[in-house]
Amino acid sequence: MKMKLYVGLCVIGLTLAADWSYDGHGDTKGPSDWDDVATICNGNRQSPISIPYLDVSYDSSLTSFNLTGYDNMVASSGPLLLTNNGHTVVLNVNNASATKMFGGGLDGEYYAAQLHYHWGADDHTGSEHVIDGRYSPLEVHLVHYKATAGSVSAGLLSGDGLAVLGFLFEIDEYDEDNTNLNPLINSLTDVLYKGGETSLSMNFANTMPADWSNLEYYRYLGSLTTPTCNEAVVWTVFENRIPISTAQLLKFRQLKQLASDAAQNYPLSFNYRPLQPLGNRMVTKSFETSQPSGYSWQYVGYQGVDSWSTYYATCSGKMQSPIDIPAVTSKKVAQFDSTKALNTLEFINYDQLITGTIKNNGHTIQVDVNNNNIYIHKGDLHGRFKVAQFHFHWGRNNNEGSEHTHNGRKYPLELHIVHYNESYGSLGKAAGKFDGLAVVGFWFEVGAENTNYSPIISKLPDVKFKDTNQPITGFTLRELSFPDLKSGPNQGRAYDFFRYDGGLTTPGCNEHVVWSMMVNTIKISNSQLAAFRDMLHIKDPGRPLVEKDKIGLNYRPTQPLYNRVVHASWNYEATAVGAAPMTVQSLVTCVLLMMIGVFVR
Structure with missing residues (x-):
């Protein structure tokens, strides 16, 4: 089982650092040339996409998820292993059979395989998916394979063989640290270079929004967002955001793409794929209302003024x-x-x-x-x-x-x-x-x-x-x-x-x-x-x-x-060009000046 999982993760593209990259450095292929790495990267069912909020239809089959084991994603042999693979940081879930989900409109049960993160060079970009044209600074992907497939590699051969949950992050309103993320953030310095590994003990469920199995979400059929871009993913992108501070985000951008002994290294300052055409695909949502029930307009944050026109067209x-x-x-x-x-x-x-x-x-x-x-x-x-x-x-x-x-x-x-x-x-x-x-x-x-x-x-x-x-x-x-x-x-x-x-x-x-x-x-x-x-x-x-x-x-x-x-x-033109109307104070001042002028004479 472990060998199957390892092979599957290799196919996902987590070990192809010599072939492709996000910035096209050296002899690597940047996103515009990923089809040279895998021709399907130029396919018609690619991810990520911009979720067109006003063109999203309600699907009553998109019910709540039943989630098991996400609060204790550790192997029997020890804690999770955090790895820098040159493209991102990955947490491999070794006890996959104990971390699983069903429901949410999915056809059967799916086992967790790994999770990883995507970020940008600044606080305004980074997420792979965007909602109504609005980026987030960070996105986490929880990768699952279908139980009947038995492995990630087998799941890649089916149109719904993989199911990925995507959560977007937002800068905290007061730019305070999300303390639930601290075990992960503090471990990033231990995996600064490609190939770096460190054990990590973390209650992953605590890093998610409250009651995340019942949150509202969007659904579409897509692909892996890295080569080999297999079009085998049922995507779930959640509406609710996870808070994070700018200081915590900076830790991701300090990671390196190559090993510590590389003659020339490159910062992993961003690692998100550009948006792909939606084409004829349909995006559906789990909520029937014109706006998510969890949405409450605010002045700042992802529910702030920039979001108002999404939910209130006027x-x-x-x-x-x-x-x-x-x-x-x-x-x-x-x-x-x-x-x-x-x-x-x-x-x-x-x-x-x-x-x-x-x-x-x-x-x-x-x-x-x-x-x-x-x-x-x-x-x-x-x-x-x-x-x-x-x-x-x-x-x-x-x-x-x-x-x-x-x-x-x-x-x-x-x-x-x-x-x-x-x-x-x-x-x-x-x-x-x-x-x-x-x-x-x-x-x-x-x-x-x-x-x-x-x-x-x-x-x-x-x-x-x-x-x-x-x-x-x-x-x-x-x-x-x-x-x-x-x-x-x-x-x-x-x-x-x-x-x-x-x-x-x-x-x-x-x-x-x-x-x-x-x-x-x-x-x-x-x-x-x-x-x-x-x-x-x-x-x-x-x-x-x-x-x-x-x-x-x-x-x-x-x-x-x-x-x-x-x-x-x-009539401002009658007072003076560009002048505000004369106040009582300025009128008194003028009279005094006139009187002084009389006395001087």
Whole structure:
């Protein structure tokens, strides 16, 4: 049995270092010439592929896996043997009959033979498979052969003789080590050169995502991803990712392709095969929903902003938010149009005492407003828009946090007051309408403590954890924004703002929002900002909290403006070309300078 397994692994290509490589060094064949090593490498059923998420069909036969022995993959004679074969690091599973799987839509039982890793030269590439065009920095392959075949070499002769489980990795949000991987990572220095071997005792199941036998996955028929590229593999690529740190990834890239006595050695800095054409093959998935049940959109990580458009197509639309508000001298800011009468925007009952609920939804701190007679109108809005809620966006430091930027400048905090067109009756019904939503945004700057925010800041410890909420009152929207906001034709001040048409800044990114971004900023202290940054994206875990439990940052990067234009509510051309409207402070300064000039005469 051991001889059969060894021969099978040789056929897989794990001992053909003199013939092929990933970089084509010396007289080796690079990926574009692998068909010179094995003609089937140019076949029609090759791997890896880019999994086309939007073209993947549900297959009800793709059930959960039944996994045995993966927590104790050791031989009767001792622990696992980790080997550098010049292409990757391999863990050979000697007690194959005790490490096995069935289910998962597979035709019969499969025994584990070995596992190995693929990585890239940087943290943005490395995985062989990609999902919807997005690479991961590392991928592990668990190679199995069909029980009825009896060996890897025999399995290579059948279209489903091998079954490989592929798991993708992601950089940890806080770049912390995955301690479950430490036995493997720490052993890599012992196999730095080709031919290096070391024993390894590791609970492999602990390195996998929790409950990995029941995870959601993709299925297709493919090949080995190394010569001899046999088209004999039933591929399973899992949706869930495994965390890893950049320091741990670096250990893989430090491995060498040749033995320690080689006259010239080459770093094994990357070892992934380029993507192969899918052709007429079909990719199926184990979940029926439009997105995996394990997917929960985030701001960072593999479920971060880059993934949103995969599961929410509108997030890649042409009218997305936030944007960078251009300088008024930019052609992206329209000429002042007095017929729009933007400066007539009125904030009705913003001086009314708020009653509502403050809550932590895992993404932000939000206050749902109970009052039903606070609204904005005029200012080129089509109807009256009632206040529904307001929420905040922040960053990890004072150099980031706002969603909108102004001529490239970022602010540490941004407030969004969300209104809906009252003709639709509710926020939910209005969200899908072209004239359904209007959001007023405010930028913050660091300054003295803002006591108007004390009712909110004081409540934050009570909603520290996700899905917690508390009743709240004791403030007005005027106090949170500007105390003299315009509330009628001759009441209050018409603050300057930018206006554009955009979308929600969170999934599903509905493109039905009229945005008004106020020019003047609100001041808030560093300690008050820190209170927002202490909020957590998890429920109470019943354990000591760590830094990565915090929301951290919750702003979406700016989106392309495309053909949209931004309007200013004031006649900036009448004040000065490219200048912002004159503030009270600058006006007083000018008057003083004029008086000084008179006295000098």
